[in-house]
Amino acid sequence: MKRSPIGVFDSGYGGLTILKEIRTLLPQYDFIYLGDNARTPYGPRSFDTVYEYTLQSVKWLFSQNCPLIILACNTASAKALRTIQQLYLPEFDKEKRVLGVIRPTAEIIGNYSSSKNIGVLGTKGTVKSESYLIEIEKSFPGIKVFQHACPMWVPLVENNEYNSEGADFFIKKDLNLLLTKSSEIDAVLLACTHYPLLLKKIKKFLPENIKVISQGNIVARSLQDYLTRHPEIDSKCSKNATLEFYTTDSPEDFDKHSEIFFGEKVNSKHTDL
Numbered sequence: 135m136k137r138s139p140i141g142v143f144d145s146g147y148g149g150l151t152i153l154k155e156i157r158t159l160l161p162q163y164d165f166i167y168l169g170d171n172a173r174t175p176y177g178p179r180s181f182d183t184v185y186e187y188t189l190q191s192v193k194w195l196f197s198q199n200c201p202l203i204i205l206a207c208n209t210a211s212a213k214a215l216r217t218i219q220q221l222y223l224p225e226f227d228k229e230k231r232v233l234g235v236i237r238p239t240a241e242i243i244g245n246y247s248s249s250k251n252i253g254v255l256g257t258k259g260t261v262k263s264e265s266y267l268i269e270i271e272k273s274f275p276g277i278k279v280f281q282h283a284c285p286m287w288v289p290l291v292e293n294n295e296y297n298s299e300g301a302d303f304f305i306k307k308d309l310n311l312l313l314t315k316s317s318e319i320d321a322v323l324l325a326c327t328h329y330p331l332l333l334k335k336i337k338k339f340l341p342e343n344i345k346v347i348s349q350g351n352i353v354a355r356s357l358q359d360y361l362t363r364h365p366e367i368d369s370k371c372s373k374n375a376t377l378e379f380y381t382t383d384s385p386e387d388f389d390k391h392s393e394i395f396f397g398e399k400v401n402s403k404h405t406d407l
Contacts, residue, residue, distance in 0.1 A: 138372040139164035140357075141195035141203035143188070146174035147292065147388075148327030149206030150395035152235065155350035156204070159358055162373045166198055170407070171383035175288055176209040177257030177326075184259065188214035189222060190407040192232060201370035204357065205234045208256055208325050212236060212263035231367055235327075236265050238356030239349050243323055244274030246345050251278050251318040253344075255308070256325035258283045266325060280319060282312040284326075291328040292391065296335070305332060306339045313340075321345045331394065380405045 142153045146169050153167055170176075170191055176184050188210040195203050205211045211234030218232050243252060254266050261283040270279050286304040290296050313319060322344055324330060330348040337346055361368040379402035381388040388402045 136372055137164050137374065137376065138199050138201050138370055139166040139376070139378070140371055141165075141192075141198065141200035142167045142206050143191050143195060143203060143210065144169055144205075144207040144327060145176040145187075145210065146171050147391055147395045148288075150392055150400075151327045151330050151348075151350050152204070152206035152353050154396050155354040156357055157377070159351075159354040160361075162375055164372045164374050164376045166195065166200065166378045167380065168195055168405070169379075169381045169383075169388060169402075171381045171388060173382065174292075175257070176207065176213075177259040177285070177288065179209075179259065181213045181263075184209060184213040185217055189218060192218060192222075194405065194407050196227070196230060201230055202367055203230075203232045204353070205232065206327060206353070208235060208327065209259040210234070212260045212265040229370075231364075233357070233360065235349055235353050236325075237269055239323065239325070239347075239352050240266060240269035241273045241356075242352060243270060243321070243347065244277050246321040246347055247277065249318040249320045250274075250276055251280070251316045251320060253312045253315075253319045253322040254279055254281045254325050255284050255287075255312065255322060255329060256281065257288065258285055260325055266323070278316065280312060280315040282308060282315070284308045284329075287332060288326065288328045291331050291394075294391075294394070296331050301332070301335060302339075305335050309336065309339050319344065321347060323347045324349065328395075379403070382407060 215234040261281045290301045379400045381402050385402040392400045
């Protein structure tokens with residue numbers, strides 16, 4: 135059985151929330167997921183380090199015969215995607231593609247806001263890159279974007295503390311800090327793939343009129359549209375409905391935590407990059 139799976143990469147577990155939505159919409163495709171858990175989190179790391187780590191992961195997925203890779207990580211999309219697309223791919227293989235999660239989100243995020251004031255919650259790396267400011271400006275030049283970094287949110291999720299009372303303190307604090315930047319914010323984007331697990335608490339501490347947007351379904355629909363518009367790429371993606379998981383750290387730990395993000399049990403393997 136020839137396999138040319140769509141590769142899905144994340145620095146850890148968060149990208150599983152993206153893969154879950156993609157697989158729901160496109161179940162016939164083969165997928166391979168790679169989590170660089172040994173070196174997570176990417177958020178606080180420098181641009182050069184994130185690029186180096188992401189490129190190593192992209193090369194590994196290409197070695198697994200992936201014609202198309204989704205960087206299901208906002209930090210990697212913010213700090214590494216453009217350089218990989220513009221400098222690496224033209225030299226390595228012009229026929230392969232690497233896509234991210236920021237552009238497809240930025241292209242429709244303005245449709246959720248009536249006040250033209252949008253909040254963006256993300257890691258320090260994503261916020262510092264200003265990628266969302268740049269990309270949203272291209273599609274919605276009249277919209278004001280207010281960013282806020284939430285450094286404690288990923289650890290809360292990864293340590294299975296996201297339902298605790300302790301999580302309430304940090305979530306409420308960060309949301310209040312975001313809202314102090316504009317009283318007109320009526321839509322908040324969760325610009326980190328871990329944050330959907332905090333959705334109930336986020337909605338609890340936000341006014342009811344504020345919409346909260348997760349990326350999973352947005353990215354899935356964008357990928358579906360991309361494959362329709364690019365049959366030359368779609369034809370290279372095998373469709374046997376298979377699914378594989380790899381981690382750069384302990385498979386036992388990966389499998390234990392992954393169910394929280396993916397919604398079902400997984401059976402991963404270890405790999406070195």
